[in-house]
Amino acid sequence: MADYQHPCRYCHRLVPPDSAVCPLCGKTNPSGPLRCPKCHSPIQSGWIACARCGQSLKTTCPGCFAETFFGDHCDQCGARLVVHCPNPKCRAEQPPLGPNCQKCGKPL
Secondary structure, three states: OOOOOEOOOOOOEOOEEEEOOOOOOOOOOOOOEEOOOOOOOEEEOOOOEEEOOEEOEEOOOOOOOOOOEOOEEEEOOOOOEEEEEOOOOOOEOOOOOOOOOOOOOEEE
């Protein structure tokens, strides 16, 4: 069934199953399982740690600074849970996993 659609996990409207972004609410990863930001194993909302790698699934939102589940978006303000490397030669977008950029190693 090529036309089968899935509900967006955020706005609950139907989206194509291969969508990287919901065309209706604009949030990333609208369908499919949530994934660990470190090892990319499937995770579930409410878990404290990843079952595979042990990564803590509680983080501080870089937008509103509230503690939230480490999914794709903050539970409080809806902002994406990513940071950008301040190095002008890098500017990599990444989950806030540590104090240094995962690509260039410079401090975030």
